[in-house]
Amino acid sequence: GAGVSQSPRYKVTKRGQDVALRCDPISGHVSLYWYRQALGQGPEFLTYFNYEAQQDKSGLPNDRFSAERPEGSISTLTIQRTEQRDSAMYRCASSVQGQTGELFFGEGSRLTVL
Amino acid sequence: QKEVEQDPGPLSVPEGAIVSLNCTYSNSAFQYFMWYRQYSRKGPELLMYTYSSGNKEDGRFTAQVDKSSKYISLFIRDSQPSDSATYLCAMSAPGTYKYIFGTGTRLKVLA
Numbered sequence: 001g002a003g004v005s006q007s008p009r010y011k012v013t014k015r016g017q018d019v020a021l022r023c024d025p026i027s028g029h030v031s032l033y034w035y036r037q038a039l040g041q042g043p044e045f046l047t048y049f050n051y052e053a054q055q056d057k058s059g060l061p062n063d064r065f066s067a068e069r070p071e072g073s074i075s076t077l078t079i080q081r082t083e084q085r086d087s088a089m090y091r092c093a094s095s096v097q098g099q100t101g102e103l104f105f106g107e108g109s110r111l112t113v114l
Numbered sequence: 115q116k117e118v119e120q121d122p123g124p125l126s127v128p129e130g131a132i133v134s135l136n137c138t139y140s141n142s143a144f145q146y147f148m149w150y151r152q153y154s155r156k157g158p159e160l161l162m163y164t165y166s167s168g169n170k171e172d173g174r175f176t177a178q179v180d181k182s183s184k185y186i187s188l189f190i191r192d193s194q195p196s197d198s199a200t201y202l203c204a205m206s207a208p209g210t211y212k213y214i215f216g217t218g219t220r221l222k223v224l225a
Contacts, residue, residue: 043158
């Protein structure tokens with residue numbers, strides 16, 4: 001497709017389970033970002049990839065959160081031992097090259113932890 | 115204090131009004147400034163992108179950056195009901211690749 005694709009769109013899980021959220025960026029986009037957006041708030045930075053290299057993970061809340069982009073294209077955000085406070089919209093964005101400004105966002109993955 | 119402050123609104127205006135949306139920031143290193151529009155249950159879409167100071171105009175939208183005051187604005191002329199959305203400002207410093215977003219301002223344009 002032409003845009004950033006995220007899956008699943010909705011995920012409901014029980015506390016303590018692991019979840020994996022997938023992002024397929026726009027073809028050719030070098031930079032990939034993960035953000036988290038709470039209701040009524042702006043997106044909060046989680047991590048940034050340049051090709052396959054994770055260049056900034058300063059926004060990951062704790063060591064239960066990890067992300068990878070092994071071949072420089074599709075990325076996976078993994079949350080281990082989920083907690084209720086992890087419930088949020090997780091958004092992926094990509095850009096041709098970091099810092100040029102045009103971040104293209106996907107529709108997001110809504111995570112609900114019961 | 116947050117790095118980027120934005121009034122959450124909601125801001126209600128009549129159709130045809132000029133809308134002014136604003137953000138203030140504390141980090142003087144920010145050089146890249148953006149405005150996004152987000153419709154309900156959708157992802158943010160980029161409206162305007164500005165580097166450093168100055169004005170930029172695109173159709174009914176004008177973005178202004180005043181780095182001396184650490185203040186950015188988005189003006190919408192001849193506002194339409196279809197402009198009803200949440201408007202997010204975002205900014206970044208050189209070399210960081212981390213865009214910091216405001217909380218967003220909810221705008222309602224009444225027909």
